[in-house]
Amino acid sequence: xxxxxxxxxxxxPPAIGVSVVxxxxxxxxxxxxxxxxxxxWIPLVRRIRQPFLGDWALPGGGLRADHSLxxxxxxxxxxxxxxxxxxxxxxxxxxxxxxxHGGLPMVSIVxxxxxxxxxxxxxxxxxxxxxxxxxxxxxxxxxxxxxIDYALWRLRTxxxxxDVATKLVGDEFTLAQLHGVYxxxxxxxxxLANFRRKMLASGQLEPTGRKRREGRHRPAATYRYAPGxxxxxDWPPFVKRQEAFQPIEVAPSTxxxxxxxxxxxxxxx
Amino acid sequence: xxxxxxxxxxxxPPAIGVSVVxxxxxxxxxxxxxxxxxxxWIPLVRRIRQPFLGDWALPGGGLRADHSLxxxxxxxxxxxxxxxxxxxxxxxxxxxxxxxHGGLPMVSIVxxxxxxxxxxxxxxxxxxxxxxxxxxxxxxxxxxxxxIDYALWRLRTxxxxxDVATKLVGDEFTLAQLHGVYxxxxxxxxxLANFRRKMLASGQLEPTGRKRREGRHRPAATYRYAPGxxxxxDWPPFVKRQEAFQPIEVAPSTxxxxxxxxxxxxxxx
DNA sequence: ACAAAAGTGTTCCAGTTACACCCATGC
DNA sequence: GCATGGGTGTAACTGGAACACTTTTGT
Numbered sequence: 001x002x003x004x005x006x007x008x009x010x011x012x013p014p015a016i017g018v019s020v021v022x023x024x025x026x027x028x029x030x031x032x033x034x035x036x037x038x039x040x041w042i043p044l045v046r047r048i049r050q051p052f053l054g055d056w057a058l059p060g061g062g063l064r065a066d067h068s069l070x071x072x073x074x075x076x077x078x079x080x081x082x083x084x085x086x087x088x089x090x091x092x093x094x095x096x097x098x099x100x101h102g103g104l105p106m107v108s109i110v111x112x113x114x115x116x117x118x119x120x121x122x123x124x125x126x127x128x129x130x131x132x133x134x135x136x137x138x139x140x141x142x143x144x145x146x147x148i149d150y151a152l153w154r155l156r157t158x159x160x161x162x163d164v165a166t167k168l169v170g171d172e173f174t175l176a177q178l179h180g181v182y183x184x185x186x187x188x189x190x191x192l193a194n195f196r197r198k199m200l201a202s203g204q205l206e207p208t209g210r211k212r213r214e215g216r217h218r219p220a221a222t223y224r225y226a227p228g229x230x231x232x233x234d235w236p237p238f239v240k241r242q243e244a245f246q247p248i249e250v251a252p253s254t255x256x257x258x259x260x261x262x263x264x265x266x267x268x269x
Numbered sequence: 270x271x272x273x274x275x276x277x278x279x280x281x282p283p284a285i286g287v288s289v290v291x292x293x294x295x296x297x298x299x300x301x302x303x304x305x306x307x308x309x310w311i312p313l314v315r316r317i318r319q320p321f322l323g324d325w326a327l328p329g330g331g332l333r334a335d336h337s338l339x340x341x342x343x344x345x346x347x348x349x350x351x352x353x354x355x356x357x358x359x360x361x362x363x364x365x366x367x368x369x370h371g372g373l374p375m376v377s378i379v380x381x382x383x384x385x386x387x388x389x390x391x392x393x394x395x396x397x398x399x400x401x402x403x404x405x406x407x408x409x410x411x412x413x414x415x416x417i418d419y420a421l422w423r424l425r426t427x428x429x430x431x432d433v434a435t436k437l438v439g440d441e442f443t444l445a446q447l448h449g450v451y452x453x454x455x456x457x458x459x460x461l462a463n464f465r466r467k468m469l470a471s472g473q474l475e476p477t478g479r480k481r482r483e484g485r486h487r488p489a490a491t492y493r494y495a496p497g498x499x500x501x502x503d504w505p506p507f508v509k510r511q512e513a514f515q516p517i518e519v520a521p522s523t524x525x526x527x528x529x530x531x532x533x534x535x536x537x538x
Numbered sequence: 539a540c541a542a543a544a545g546t547g548t549t550c551c552a553g554t555t556a557c558a559c560c561c562a563t564g565c
Numbered sequence: 566g567c568a569t570g571g572g573t574g575t576a577a578c579t580g581g582a583a584c585a586c587t588t589t590t591g592t
Contacts (some may be wrong), residue, residue, distance in 0.1 A: 013285050014334040016376060065283040065374035069364040093362045093378050095338040105334035107285060107378070109362050176544080194582065196545075217543045218590040445571075463555065465572075486569050487563045545588070554579075561572070 014095065014105035018072040019060035019144075021091065021112040021151035022081065025168045025181060029133035038184040040134040042148065042157075043080050045062040048128070051102045052141030056130070058148070060108065073111035080129050087114035091151055101141045112151045114167040159185050162204045166225035172208055174220035175199060272537065281364045283374035287341040288329035288413075290360065290381040290420035291350065294437045294450060298402035307453040309403040309424075311417065317397065321410030325399070327417070329377065342380035349398050356383035356436040360420055366447050368412045379421045383436040429456050431473045435494035441477055443489035446467060 026041040028034050044056035059080040063072050077085055084116065088111055095107040132138060134152060137145070158164050159182060166173070170182050175196045182190050197206055206226035211219040296308040313325035328349040332341050341359065346354060357380055364376040401407060403421060406414070427433050428451060435442070437450050444465045451459050468474055475495035480488040 011333050011335070013332050016282050016285055062282050063282050063364070063376070066280070066366050068366060069362065069376070090362060091357060093338065095332070095378070097335050097337060107332070107338070107365070109376070174544090191582065191584085192544090193546080193584080196582085213590085216591055217541080217545070218545090218588080264543060443571090460557085461571090462557080462573075467554085482563090484570070485564055486563080487571050489571060520545070540592090541590105543588105543590085545582090545586105547584105547586075549583085549585100550579095551582080554577105556577085557575090559572105559574075561570105563571095565566100565568090 005236075014097075014107050016063045016107050016109070017060050018063055018069060018076055019108050019110045019147070020073050020076045020080075021058060021110065021148055022033070022077060022083075022085070023112065023134075023155060023168075024083065024115045024131075024155060025184065026131070026133070030138055032135045034135065034184070034187065036179055040056075040152070040185065041131045042134060042137070043131045044138070044140070044222060045080060046128045046130075047141050051100075052074055055136045055141040057141040058144050059129075063109075069110075071108055072109075073113070077113055081115070083115040085113040086116050087164065088112075091147075091154060094143060094147065096143075097107075101142060103142075108147075110147055110151075112154065114155075114164070116168065116170055156185055162199060162202050163225060163227070172210070172212075172222045172224055174212055174214065174222055176214065176220055178223075182210040283366075283376050285332045285376050285378070286329050287332055287338060287345055288327040288377050288379045288416070289342050289345045289349075290327060290379065290417055291346060291352075291354070291384060292403075292420070292424060292437075293352065293382065293384045293400075294453065295400070295402070298405055301402065301404045307449055309405070309421070309453065310400045311403060312398055312400045313407070313409070314349060315397040315399075316410050320369075324410040325401075325407045325413075326410040327379075327413050328398075332378075338378055339380075341378075342382070346382055350384070352384040352404060354382040355385050357381075360416075360423060363412060363416065365412075368413065370411060372411075377416075379420075381423065383424075383433070385437065385439050411437055425454055431468065431471050432496070441479070441481075441491045441493055443481055443483065443491055445483065445489055447492075 022043050024041050025038050028037050028039045043059065045059050047053055047055050047057050059076045060075045061072060061079065063069070067075075069090065073090075074085070077088075089158070091110045091112045093107060093109045097105050100106055130217060134148075137148065138149070165178055165181050165185075168185075169177050176192070178194050178199065179190065179192055182195065204226060205223040208222045208224050210222050212222050213219040279448065291312050293301070293310050293312075294307050297306050297308045312328065314328050316322055316324050316326050328345045330341060330345045330348065332338070336344075338359065342357060342359075346357075360379045360381045362376060362378045366374050369375050369476045403417075406417065409417070424433070433455075434447055434450050437454075438446050445461070447468065448461055448464050451464065473495060474492040479491050479494050481491050482488040
C-alpha cells in the first residue's frame with residue numbers, strides 16, 4: 001500500500017475496528033464497597049504496543065469484509081473470556097480523528113455485552129486480561145474511559161426492560177436476586193415490595209414452580225424470563241433485531257460452525 | 270491496490286461510508302393523506318451506478334481519516350440540500366455483508382438529521398435529488414428502506430423530548446404548531462389542552478411575548494425553545510454530546526472554515 | 539420461640555386523561 | 566352576533582412510592 005505524503009494519507013479512509021464493553025455481575029470490590037453487595041466487572045486487555053503501551057484497553061479487533069459487525073464483536077469477546085454473552089447490542093460508533101492520539105486514525109464500532117452471573121465464577125484471568133470493578137478502573141487507553149462510561153449509562157437507562165436485567169443473572173432466579181441486580185446497577189435502594197409487583201405485572205416472568213434457599217431462611221420461588229409477544233415498543237418494529245442476531249460463524253477460519261454457543265443470542269423479543 | 274483472489278478480498282476490511290436520513294416537516298401528500306395536515310419528507314438521491322442503478326438512495330459519502338463522523342454526515346447532507354440541520358445524531362452502524370447486494374462490502378454509519386419547517390420552502394430539487402413523503406417512498410437501494418424505518422421509529426420514540434420536537438419547527442412557534450408536529454409524527458390525536466400544559470410545565474419553552482396569526486382568527490402566543498439546566502437524563506452525563514457537535518470544518522478542501530452555518534448545532538442541553 | 543427473609547395489603551400522592559368551559563379575534 | 570381556534574378549569578383515573586403487615590422457613 002503506497003501512501004505518499006501526509007495530506008494524501010489524511011484523505012485516505014480510516015481503519016475500522018470493533019470493540020466490546022463486557023459487563024458481568026460480581027462481588028463488590030473490597031477497596032471500593034458500595035451500598036449493594038454486587039458490582040459490575042469489566043474485563044480489559046493490556047496493550048502491547050504504542051500508543052498507550054502498557055495501559056488497559058477494551059477488547060477489540062479488526063473487521064473483515066465477509067463478517068458481520070456482530071460476528072466481529074463476538075470474536076473480540078471470545079478473545080478475552082470464555083463466557084458466553086447473553087446480550088449483545090451495538091452501542092455507538094466512535095470516529096473522531098482526535099481519539100487515536102498518535103496512533104493511526106480509527107473508527108471503532110463499539111458493542112456492549114452482558115454475561116450471566118452464574119458463569120462468572122471462572123473469571124479466567126490470562127496474563128494480559130484482567131477484570132476490574134466498574135468503580136475502580138485503571139488508566140485506560142484512547143477514549144475507552146468515555147466509552148465505558150457511556151456503556152454504563154446505557155445499561156442504567158435500559159435496565160428498566162426486564163429482559164436486560166435478567167441477562168445478568170442465571171436462567172433461573174429469585175425476585176430477590178433480580179432486585180439485587182437493579183440496586184447494584186442503579187445504585188439506588190429500591191422498595192422490594194413494589195419491585196416484585198412491578199416485575200410480576202410485566203408478564204414477562206414465568207414461575208418455574210421450584211424454590212431456592214438463599215440464606216438459612218425461608219426459600220424463595222424462582223422465575224425464568226419469558227418474552228411474551230405483548231412486548232411493544234423498545235425495539236424497532238422491523239427485522240433489524242433478527243438481523244443483529246443471525247447465527248454467527250464464530251471462527252474466522254474456514255469451516256468450524258459452532259452455533260450452539262449462541263443459543264443465548266437468539267432474538268428474545 | 271492489489272487484491273489477489275476472492276478469499277483474500279474477503280479478509281480485507283470493508284469500505285466505510287456515512288449516510289444521512291434527513292427529515293423535514295412538509296405538507297401532507299396529496300395521494301396519501303393522513304389525519305394530520307403535515308407529514309415528514311425525506312430527500313433521496315438517484316443512484317447513477319450499479320448496483321441498484323436508477324433506484325433512490327440515502328445521501329451519503331466516504332470517510333476521510335482527518336474528518337470526524339459528524340463532519341462526514343454534514344458533508345453528505347450538504348451534497349443534497351441547502352437546508353441546515355437543527356439536529357444531527359448518530360443512528361446506527363450497518364455492516365452486514367449481505368447488505369451490499371453485489372456491490373463491494375460496506376459499513377455505513379448512519380446519522381439522522383432534522384431540518385426546520387420554515388426553511389423547507391426551498392425544497393430545491395436538483396435533477397438527481399427528490400423529496401418524498403415518508404408514507405410514499407419509492408423503491409430504495411440496498412437496505413435503505415430498513416434504515417429509514419429505523420430512523421422514523423427513533424424519531425417517534427424520541428419525540429417526547431421537547432428539544433427534538435422544536436427542531437422541526439421554526440425558532441419561534443405557537444403551541445398549536447408544535448402540537449401539529451407531534452400529531453404528524455406519532456400519527457395519534459393528542460389532546461391539545463393537556464399538551465399545552467405539559468409543554469409549558471416542562472419549563473423548556475420561553476414565551477417570546479409576540480403573537481402570530483395563523484388562520485383568520487385569534488392570534489396565538491409564540492414560544493422559543495430554551496434549554497434550561499435542569500434537563501436531566503436523556504443524554505449521557507459526559508462529554509460525548511459536546512464532542513459530537515464540535516465545530517465542523519465543512520469543506521473537504523484545505524482551509525475554508527465556515528462554522529457560522531453550524532450555529533444551530535451547538536450543544537443544546 | 540425467635541430471627542430473618544419471603545410475600546401481601548393498603549393508603550397516599552402525583553401525574554395524566556377526558557372533557558366542559560371561557561376568551562379573543564375577524565368577518 | 567357568531568364562528569373559530571386560543572386558552573383555562575376541573576373531576577376522574579391510574580400507576581407508583583411508602584410502609585405496615587402476614588407467612589414460611591431454619592435454628
